[in-house]
Amino acid sequence: MPTRTVVIIGGGIAGLATAVRLIQNGIQPIVLEKRPFLGGRAYSFTDSDTGMEIDNGQHVFIGACNQFQDYIADIGASDQIRLEERIGFPVLKHGTTRWIKARKLPGALANLSALFGYTHVGRVGQLRILWGLLRIKLTRLGANSTHDLITFDDWLRDHGQNDETLRNFWNLIILPTLNDNITGVSALTGIELIKVALLSGRKNPGMGIPLTGLSTLLGSNARDFIESHGGEIRTGVDVHSLEISDGRITGVRTTSDELVEGEAIVSAVPAAAMIPLIPGGSKGQDDFFTPAESIRTAPIVAIHIWYNRPVVSEKIVVVLDSPLQWVFNDTDLKSRTEPGQHIVISLSGAWEWQDRSKQELREIFTAEMAKTFPAARTAIIEKFTIVKMLEATFRVTPGSRRQRLAQRTPLPGFYLAGDWTDTGWPSTMESAVRSGNLAAEYIAEDIGTGDQFTLTQSEQGT
Secondary structure (H helix, E strand, O other): OOOEEEEEEOOEHHHHHHHHHHHHOOEEEEEEEOOOOOEOOOOEEEOOOOOOEEEOOOOOEEOOOHHHHHHHHHOOOHHHEEEOOOOEEEEEEOOEEEEEEOOOOOHHHHHHHHHOOOOOOOHHHHHHHHHHHHHHHHOOOOOOOHHHHOEHHHHHHHOOOOHHHHHHHHHHHHHHHHOOOOOOOEHHHHHHHHHHHOOOOOOOOOEEEEOOOHHHHHHHHHHHHHHHOOOEEEEOOOEEEEEEEOOEEEEEEEOOOOEEEOOEEEEOOOHHHHHHHOOOOOOOHHHOOHHHHHOOEEEEEEEEEEEOOOOOOOOEEEEOOOOOEEEEEHHHHOOOOOOOEEEEEEEOOHHHOOOOOHHHHHHHHHHHHHHHOHHHHOOOEEEEEEEEEEEEEEOOOOOHHHHOOOOEOOOOOEEEOOOOOOOOOOOOHHHHHHHHHHHHHHHHHHHOOOOOOOOOOOOOOO
């Protein structure tokens, strides 16, 4: 049985990943989540009309998200995700479809071949993109890199890119991945992303999709694993403050004045929710926490439309020069057999849309769907809903790298997890898992571990 106990504030992916890794180190986690459900910003809800589990928005991962995939395997849910072997999706512009699709070639050559036939960018534009990719490949990013001080847009323009390539290729990747326009993200993060996603193995940019609702995939499976291995999860518990004894964080006090003690405490909540917990404010502790006060966030708006019959033939379609951005055929992605079709339109960097009313968004996007997909012109809309995530991700603007704190803090007994912490990844499910793994490993180093957790043969699938 675990011989040490750690309290985790927050039941999102980062907190749950921390708990799983602690269990693997023989440490008992207690997860406290103030909401009635787990998963944080990745959750689903039951549609009152259909009874189906509907995700708040379309979440995807790529083949390079190794720690996320390992985490899914650890909680026994590998059969609930699907990963494509290589990159491939259609891009629709003014009624013309072209594919970014990798050929069956070795290594990064497969990814570079995806430009062949992508004529939304002319031949000269394709050569510009290849030159930009070569420059990224050769760029070295050190600890003191100045690439975090300029935008990726400026860097790319300095390396042969123009409006055509930026609009039709680079921002097509950056906007949905970093939830921000290419003019707003740092060159450091953009270069890191392209290096990992396009300039490494052929499987790295392959797109991964959850096959079940997010609350099942990320919440229920994690709960089952954690509780079946000696951990504890409490929902509906809001943490008010940290408890200090002899200069060390030894527990948390909830808003109901309950004291929950542990040999270490992990904050796995957004930076804005973590800062108020710091005893004496963030200005103490050698100003370690102060940079996190400057973290800014970006919104995502998800538009769900149910049609009475299929209107989109592909599973995923990217639409250029249109407010639609990325269109997901959720019915086909989850292999459902319903007669109609559930479409999810994912709007990244959605400042333009976050304050619009449901009726206004309905008028704009149903009209845009009818304009873009002919079958939508005569199909009946059976249901329409929107989900606004106003603080969906943190922004990776120039200079933001210093805002991302390490998982081990100067407060003895206090650790951080969360996609916003220093993981080397942008605001993704992969970053959340990496942060939890790092926090748990630091804790194991600092307080020691209990009996190491070992999977049984049945859990290993043997």
